[in-house]
Amino acid sequence: MNVVITGANRGLGLAFTQYYLQQGAHVYACYRSDPGGLSTLTSPMLQAVQWDVREAVSEESLSRLPATIDIVINNAGIYGPSKMAGQSLENITPKAMLEVFDINCVGAIRVVQAIKDRVIKAAGIIANVSSKMGSSADNSSGGCYAYRAAKAALVIVSKSMAVDLAADGVRVITLHPGWVRTDMTRQTGEIDTSESVKGMCKVIEQIDDYEPGAFVGWDLELIPY
Numbered sequence: 001m002n003v004v005i006t007g008a009n010r011g012l013g014l015a016f017t018q019y020y021l022q023q024g025a026h027v028y029a030c031y032r033s034d035p036g037g038l039s040t041l042t043s044p045m046l047q048a049v050q051w052d053v054r055e056a057v058s059e060e061s062l063s064r065l066p067a068t069i070d071i072v073i074n075n076a077g078i079y080g081p082s083k084m085a086g087q088s089l090e091n092i093t094p095k096a097m098l099e100v101f102d103i104n105c106v107g108a109i110r111v112v113q114a115i116k117d118r119v120i121k122a123a124g125i126i127a128n129v130s131s132k133m134g135s136s137a138d139n140s141s142g143g144c145y146a147y148r149a150a151k152a153a154l155v156i157v158s159k160s161m162a163v164d165l166a167a168d169g170v171r172v173i174t175l176h177p178g179w180v181r182t183d184m185t186r187q188t189g190e191i192d193t194s195e196s197v198k199g200m201c202k203v204i205e206q207i208d209d210y211e212p213g214a215f216v217g218w219d220l221e222l223i224p225y
């Protein structure tokens with residue numbers, strides 16, 4: 001099994017990498033600029049690949065990815081400016097909105113455009129890591145304009161991918177990791193990365209239990225959006 005993961009050098013991406021290595025998969029762990037935590041892993045099944053999702057993948061990196069891809073996890077993401085200092089109605093800027101959108105939503109499109117033929121060859125799975133913060137139904141506290149909007153857009157993009165790629169045998173799902181102790185949450189989450197990833201990978205394994213493009217939490221529960 002060949003698994004491609006973006007933003008794999010730390011946090012949830014690194015935990016996804018460790019999970020799939022433990023499952024015996026070949027893992028193509030993509031990092032933006034610094035392999036970081038990937039350098040501490042010594043498995044022969046691991047290939048680290050440089051890929052900043054703000055840009056088209058380089059020819060060299062593309063050549064390191066396998067000809068058939070069973071699972072793609074679009075995990076790379078940023079929060080953007082801090083909640084109070086930069087994402088309130090008063091202080092959110094167009095620059096911040098567009099930067100967060102570019103990475104959190106357009107990034108997944110860039111990745112899928114570049115490698116979808118290889119996913120089709122394997123009749124594989126694309127899992128897009130969004131956030132409950134992108135659910136309108138769940139939004140009772142407002143604010144967080146850039147992050148909420150970009151993650152909501154990713155849910156919609158993921159649904160379109162699910163519809164468009166169904167005829168090719170590719171299944172697409174959107175995931176919510178829970179509130180997880182990573183750098184993004186300044187380690188303030190409720191669960192650790194291994195618990196979150198274990199749950200999300202169970203959703204991926206049971207993908208046929210869900211509608212194409214469903215938005216599902218690490219706890220296997222559907223998320224209304």
Ligand SMILES: NC(=O)c1ccc[n+]([C@@H]2O[C@H](COP(=O)([O-])OP(=O)(O)OC[C@H]3O[C@@H](n4cnc5c(N)ncnc54)[C@H](OP(=O)(O)O)[C@@H]3O)[C@@H](O)[C@H]2O)c1
Nearest residue numbers: 007010011012032052053075076077131179180182183184
């Ligand atoms: N933690 C949570 O509670 C939580 C909740 C809901 C959703 N999520 C989502 O889960 C995903 C992983 O989050 P995390 O908590 O693990 O965050 P994290 O610890 O901040 O890690 C983010 C990862 O994304 C990578 N990344 C950022 N910009 C990138 C780019 N342009 N190209 C490639 N990689 C890039 C980072 O690479 P660098 O190290 O190079 O910056 C890092 O590997 C994100 O999409 C996040 O929005 C997290």
